Amino acid sequence: xxxSIITDLDLxxxxxxxxxxxxxxxxxxxLAPIGSTLYLLRQIDGGLAEVSLINGEWDDEALRCYFNLxxxxxxxxxxxxxxxxxxxxxxxRARGIRLLKQDETEMLLTFILSQNNHIPRIxxxxxxxxxxxxxxxxxxxxxxxxxxxxxxxxxxxxxxxFLELGAGYRAPYLxxxxxxxxxxxxxxxxxxxxxxxxxxxxxxxNGVGPKVAACIALFGYGSWEVFPIDTWVKKALKYYYGExxxxxxxxxxxxxxxxxxxxxVQQLMFYYMREGERDERRTKNQ
DNA sequence: GTCCAGGTGGTCA
DNA sequence: TGACCACATGGA
Numbered sequence: 001x002x003x004s005i006i007t008d009l010d011l012x013x014x015x016x017x018x019x020x021x022x023x024x025x026x027x028x029x030x031l032a033p034i035g036s037t038l039y040l041l042r043q044i045d046g047g048l049a050e051v052s053l054i055n056g057e058w059d060d061e062a063l064r065c066y067f068n069l070x071x072x073x074x075x076x077x078x079x080x081x082x083x084x085x086x087x088x089x090x091x092x093r094a095r096g097i098r099l100l101k102q103d104e105t106e107m108l109l110t111f112i113l114s115q116n117n118h119i120p121r122i123x124x125x126x127x128x129x130x131x132x133x134x135x136x137x138x139x140x141x142x143x144x145x146x147x148x149x150x151x152x153x154x155x156x157x158x159x160x161x162f163l164e165l166g167a168g169y170r171a172p173y174l175x176x177x178x179x180x181x182x183x184x185x186x187x188x189x190x191x192x193x194x195x196x197x198x199x200x201x202x203x204x205x206n207g208v209g210p211k212v213a214a215c216i217a218l219f220g221y222g223s224w225e226v227f228p229i230d231t232w233v234k235k236a237l238k239y240y241y242g243e244x245x246x247x248x249x250x251x252x253x254x255x256x257x258x259x260x261x262x263x264x265v266q267q268l269m270f271y272y273m274r275e276g277e278r279d280e281r282r283t284k285n286q
Numbered sequence: 287g288t289c290c291a292g293g294t295g296g297t298c299a
Numbered sequence: 300t301g302a303c304c305a306c307a308t309g310g311a
Contacts, residue, residue, distance in 0.1 A: 018292055019292090111292080114291090114292055114293080115291090115292080115293035115294060116290090116291055116292095116293055116294080116306075116307090116308095117291055117292085117293090117307095117308085118290080118291045118308090118309075118310065118311095119291080119292075120309090120310070121291080121308070121309065121310080122291095122292085124309095163307085166307085166308065166309080167307085167308090168306075168307030168308050168309095169305090169306040169307045169308090170294095170306090170307080171307090173294085206294090206295080207293090207294065207295085208294085209293060209294045209295085210293090210294095211292070211293060211294085212292090212293070212294080215292070228292075229292095230292040230293080231291080231292065231293090232292065233292080270292070274292090
């Protein structure tokens with residue numbers, strides 16, 4: 001069976017860092033499609049993960065792109081800790097997280113759904129969408145896995161269809177986002193797509209604000225020039241910089257100071273704060 | 287039963 | 300520009 005090894009990848013951390021919602025945990029391994037190929041991933045050692053093919057055609061280029069394999073994460077984490085010593089505890093906690101480059105349409109729908117929502121519910125809605133409207137891409141231990149529906153199928157979905165998926169008040173946002181998508185000319189093959197262009201075009205969609213646009217740019221277009229600020233990152237900024245975090249000018253300067261790795265800094269802040277809160281809950285419940 | 291969630295749009299000062 | 304509120308839903 002075709003397999004491959006990915007370094008500097010902690011599967012549990014990466015798949016529970018709020019950037020991806022479709023990896024299924026089955027008996028010590030993770031399953032999901034990348035493109036239209038179903039893969040299984042298994043952690044074999046600290047930072048090493050093994051990829052194996054379950055169904056479809058093995059695609060090295062798709063894996064390289066999805067797992068962001070051209071970057072040396074070990075060095076990047078070291079550099080963040082060196083340049084910003086206050087973040088060193090968060091760096092060590094988050095080390096092993098890679099920023100995934102996922103399907104841009106899936107990210108658009110996922111992060112519109114994410115507003116004022118719980119992660120388990122986002123996961124469930126996306127799974128139901130694929131199950132009801134997408135193509136089956138293979139099965140593992142009797143469990144079927146589905147791909148994102150084709151654009152033509154999505155474009156025919158109504159508000160009621162999305163309500164039935166549990167989208168709630170975001171249902172009309174999803175319908176109009178799908179309808180407007182072609183006019184935004186956000187195709188990945190477009191040559192002039194810098195982060196600012198992507199974000200500005202996404203902001204034209206009703207239901208997409210700065211946070212959601214930044215997440216789509218990061219996780220769907222692979223732009224590391226953004227720094228999505230949500231409730232957890234707000235908590236993190238306050239935790240590190242105190243009252244100064246309320247000062248927009250200060251925070252803007254601080255984020256710029258994170259340089260080319262600001263997107264990863266954002267992600268490790270998110271993970272660190274969220275895991276920290278989980279630890280507290282666990283301690284209380286003991 | 288109540289609270290809350292990887293926010294956003296609308297309204298009003 | 301900033302502060303407030305409503306928004307649908309279901310898990311904790």
